[in-house]
Amino acid sequence: MGEALALAERSRAQTAPNPNVGCVIVAEGRIVGQGWTQPGGRPHAEAVALAQAGAAAEGATLYVTLEPCAHVSARGPACADLIRAARPARVVVALTDPDPRTNGQGIARLRQAGIAVTEGVCRGEARRSMAGFLTRLALGRPHVTLKLATSLDGRIALPSGESRWITGPEARADVHRERARHEAILVGRGTFEADAPRLDVRLPGLEHRSPRRLLLTRGPAPEGWEALSDVADLGALTGVDHLLVEGGAGAAAAFLAADAVDRLLFYRAPILIGAGTSAIGDLGLASLAEAHGRWRFIEARSLGSDRREVYERERD
């Protein structure tokens, strides 16, 4: 399943509104088929892997990060039917598909055909892998990551406005990798005017993955940009299942106050600034109790002399 999850990463932010799924078929200890959702959402991962495996799929084990779909579409057959026809002995599924057109029916159809099905393997990783698709289904808007590049004391600039650079080259390269995992990036008006950011992906081979650029503004969008007039309009963005909010403090506060952030991505430089610009504007908290119970630590690692930390919103 680890391999299937890795394959799914290849089409992250390229399949909206479809999920980015990965699939691996193993026969006698060898991988005989691999697939991932193709850009645009079709063909599905299972269809690609089954085509590669051919007759070798019979009696094999098929690993897939999301329950095979049970609905026939104009763009292709139901994956559950394709799998039944290929007759694997066993199917291992990370996550049940919450799409009401499938939602357990895919698995039921496999079991009716006598195929053994195991559910819930690497469920957490699969939820993270398909966060864009799942957030769109559950909350009707893209999955939102808020990036914050700060000093150890949470500052993003000196009182003079100087902000280049807080973090080092390794952290900045990681930001470019993160951009390639999002369909769109957003900044606020202040950051746009102060920094005129390019917000592109400057990594060899990934230049074409530069995301759409959004400006949080009630005014018109500059050339090459799209305007988002209010966080409440987030759900209306089409073709965007993953949004990266890059600042500044006002945009961060607007998204947080609307509870429209699902993931916090910190880059912390080993410096102290003291007086300066804070990363997050006024959230209007009435008490500390309101602040607790929202965020869960996921991972931390070093990037050069900086630290990268990820937190996720707890919504259960």
Added chain:
Amino acid sequence: MGEALALAERSRAQTAPNPNVGCVIVAEGRIVGQGWTQPGGRPHAEAVALAQAGAAAEGATLYVTLEPCAHVSARGPACADLIRAARPARVVVALTDPDPRTNGQGIARLRQAGIAVTEGVCRGEARRSMAGFLTRLALGRPHVTLKLATSLDGRIALPSGESRWITGPEARADVHRERARHEAILVGRGTFEADAPRLDVRLPGLEHRSPRRLLLTRGPAPEGWEALSDVADLGALTGVDHLLVEGGAGAAAAFLAADAVDRLLFYRAPILIGAGTSAIGDLGLASLAEAHGRWRFIEARSLGSDRREVYERERD
């Protein structure tokens, strides 16, 4: 050496102006003697371990976190002479003693007696273990740890002043363990007046390790407190080789601006506060370049839902 370093921790903050040293004697794969500097600074770790080992020390290996002293004092003989008399085959030393009365002479005296000496084993850990003693020798003042308990965005209170609690019970218990590792704790006038902190060690069995309480103030000290009128007077504090600065933002800034902080101890709660009180006041930085190159990441771990992070000042 790991065992010797662990023994040295038992007398941390109880041996000033002497170093807290640990010593282990191993013969034929068995520990035959263990010692650590006793409270008040005498007897030394080697004397305790040798007394315990008796005749078993002959031909054994002696591990010690600091070079054995070469100077006879009114309070006891030189450890190098005690070791020569016990005739171990080998002595392993973590750190050469920078005290000018020893500074290599202890090791030379052992080698003259035909004892094999290995130096520099776990040097970094030993430097950390004896940071109080070493800072006093090198900089003429105590080793200073600045504790910062903040939200993810570096806040220590809401705009209303509410600050209890940002961190959870595990992190607060860790603060009490840290207090027991320091001879004195300091807060600024604002924190004293807002919180009237007790600053004691509320851990079973360690209540007697509650450190002296210092207030950074030009005025008189309240009962039970001592006044430090200026960070520049730090060197004059006697009996204090480890000082824990617990805040607030003004005291933190005063120590940082004077470059009088050696270790940053962060406790970060998984919350965002936005507008509020920052952990560190104005440092008067003229450029970001001034802020870089000072701090090095040492370790991070989870304490309940909070994260603890340690950074150290780079002075080389």
